[in-house]
Amino acid sequence: MFKILKYSFFDLMRSRWSYVYFLFYLLLGFVLLFLNNDVSKAIITLLNIIIVIVPLIGTIFGIMYYYNSREFTELLLAQPLKRTTIFLGQYIGLSVSLSLSLLLGLGIPFLVYGLFESSEIWNFASLIIVGVFLTFIFVALAMNIALSNENRIKGFGYAILVWLFMAVIYDGLFLISLMLFNDYPLDKFSLIISMFNPIDLSRILILLKLDISALLGYTGALFNKFFGTNWGMFISFFVLSCWIVIPAWIIVYKSMRKDF
Amino acid sequence: MIRTFILLFLITFSIQIIAQQIEVCPTCKIKSIKEAVKKAKKGDRIVIKSGTYFETGIIIDKSLKLSGIGNPIIDGKNKGEVITIVADSVEVSGLTIINVISSFTQDDAAIKVKKANHFSIHDNTLKNVFFGITVQKSHHGLIENNTIASNATQEYNSGDGIHLWYSSDIEVISNKVSGLRDGIYLEFVSNSSVSKNYSSKNVRYGLHFMFSNNDKYTDNTFKNNGAGVAVMFSKKIKMFRNTFAKNWGSSSYGLLLKEIYDAEIEHNFFDQNTIGINVEGSTRIDYKNNDFINNGWAVKISGACYENKFNRNNFISNAFDISCQSKLNSNMFDQNYWSEYTGYDLDKNGIGDVPFRPVKLFSYIADQTPEAIVLLRSLFVDIINFSEKVSPVFTPDNLMDKNPLMKKIK
Secondary structure: OHHHHHHHHHHHHHOHHHHHHHHHHHHHHHHHHHHHOOHHHHHHHHHHHHHHHHHHHHHHHHHHHHHHOHHHHHHHHHOOOOHHHHHHHHHHHHHHHHHHHHHHHHHHHHHHOOOOOOOOHHHHHHHHHHHHHHHHHHHHHHHHHHHHOOOHHHHHHHHHHHHHHHHHHHHHHHHHHHHHOOOOOOHHHHHHHHHOOHHHHHHHHHHHHOHHHHHHHHHHHHHHHHHOOHHHHHHHHHHHHHHHHHHHHHHHHHHHHOOO | OHHHHHHHHHHHHHHHHHOOEEEEOOOOOOOOHHHHHHHOOOOOEEEEEOOEEOOOOEEEOOOOEEEEEOOOEEEOOOOOOOEEEOOOOOEEEOOEEEEEOOOOOOOOEEEEEEOOOOOEEEOOEEEEEOEEEEEEOOEEEEEEOOEEEOOOOOOOOOOOOEEEEEEEEEEEEOOEEEOOOOOEEEEEEEOOEEEOOEEEOOOOEEEEEEOOOOOEEEOOEEEOOOEEEEEEEEEOOEEEOOEEEOOOOOOOOOEEEEEEEOOEEEOOEEEOOOEEEEEEEEEOOEEEOOEEEOOOEEEEEEEEEEOOEEEOOEEEOOOEEEEEOOOOOOOEEEOOEEOOOOOOOOOOOOEOOOOEOOOOHHHHHHHHOHHHHHHOOOHHHHHHHHHHHHOOOOOOOOOOEOOOEOOOOO
16 A cells, blocks of 8 residues: 555656645745735634635545546556555545645745744644645545546536535535524534534634634634533544545445446 | 812912921831821821831821832731821822732722822832722822732722722823723712823723713723723713723623713724724714724624714724624714725725725624624635625615725824
8 A cells, every 4th residue: 555655645746736736835825924924814814725725626636636547546456456555545645745735835934934933833733734634534525526426527526516515505504504593592503513514623623723713702712612622622633533534434445346 | 170280289389388297217216107197287298218117007187298208118918908098188109008908898998098189199009909099089189100010810809900989080190000800990980081091901991980971081001901991871981092902802892882972982092802892882972083903893883872973993904894783873984994995986086986884794694693603714704795795785784984985094
């Protein structure tokens, strides 16, 4: 598996798109810091971008990589190799290379602007950790979709739909349900609902770390009480991990049974 | 006001000609302040020289001047009130009073003024006190240049820095108050002014008005308090040139207005407060030339508010500029600068051609359903805010600034 992982990883490292992705973050980081020169404010702006862009890029990359390397995958399948090894290797290789682009692309500008001297280093670290989680989650979802759709156009369509659902539609339904059940106590409900969407969960995890959490008022206090404890942190990272492990397991399960 | 002070000055001046001076120091003939007060005659001056005096219950029952020279320290040893003034025309200055916390039921103060007029308390330092300076049923006083510091942690077991009750014509100038419950508290106080004070790190409010009419506070700074200023059940209060900064926390705000009539709020600076001004019931209030910068909510209005005018204010980089729970009737927004404004100015007269609606759809929703605030900064919220901005459907349509300014007011 490690060989496949290494191969996928270096294959991607050589590919143009990894550089584009890396340069995009590099540029974004520098422009943000150039515009307001304040590391803490740049992190708040970055939050908005990370929770939208990272899942989108993860999804598109995941699906593109699978379809593009299909011939190579078929070649590998002809070799005496386990299917688990091939697909997990590809999945992890892709996710790691995307995460690395994210880490380096944002890390370099923030380091240049003195991240280590500011107190924001932990907020930045949690932002990157959340970004890495989101990358792994959405690459796994994309590969699932690619595995079950031979038709590339359909595959792309479903992948974009999944991203759209998680990033936008879910919040819309969430908001509508909050407004409909306005007369009932909703804090526990909103806590549970936000647990089920990795994008929402990541957004809230980071918001609570930043100063801006004071805006969340009473509901924020309740969220803080939950996420502030070790138990809450454990649960939320457990949920995020579930979002990685379950789709990854489905990749393995599907690839075992798929007729290539 | 000025006339009475001139009169006061003339009276004290004429007394001074025949007044005596009594010296107190650890090596003098008179070693305690209490003894000196007993020996002094009306109008005398008691000079307290440097040293530490362990005294409580000094009752000044005649017109005297207590001046500390060389920073004398009076240590109350947490046994009770230190100085109680019960006579008119008393001056206390240059003293350092420490350790005045005895019982939470007695409201002990470092300096208490009780039914005494024309007092002056200036240049004192009060440390580790329950109440700093308490004024009860007294009129025409001056409290200037005092530094009051304590380390209150909870509301129920702490007192106020400067506490005025049933008094009038008091001037509170250039004091520094930190670490108490309320920095400065006024209850049933009229015709008084609070100016140039610095109130910080207080557990509850930096400045607190209750049932006080015709007062003004100007040029004060309120920083890092539980909440900056609370003005409640008061009429005709003038608030000019104050700074409300960093009152940041989930239930914090720069200024609270509750049941206020005919106030003027001008040239104030609200910076980094969770809520700049929290309004609960106010009528006929003029907001003019204020700066709201980097607040969570610049102005949050709940409850009945009528005939409030917002003119020429700067609203810059606030998460929400205005939020209101009900329809705002006959409230006017005119010629303010909004950093969120994206309109154009074709005729170049400095006024945007498209009206600005300061209430975002999301802030409207968050007021209706407070739990919805957890969706803050999600992409969906940005999208609905944008679409509402393009074609307003839900937000109150009479709530807008018809003449938004293109440039920030300096």
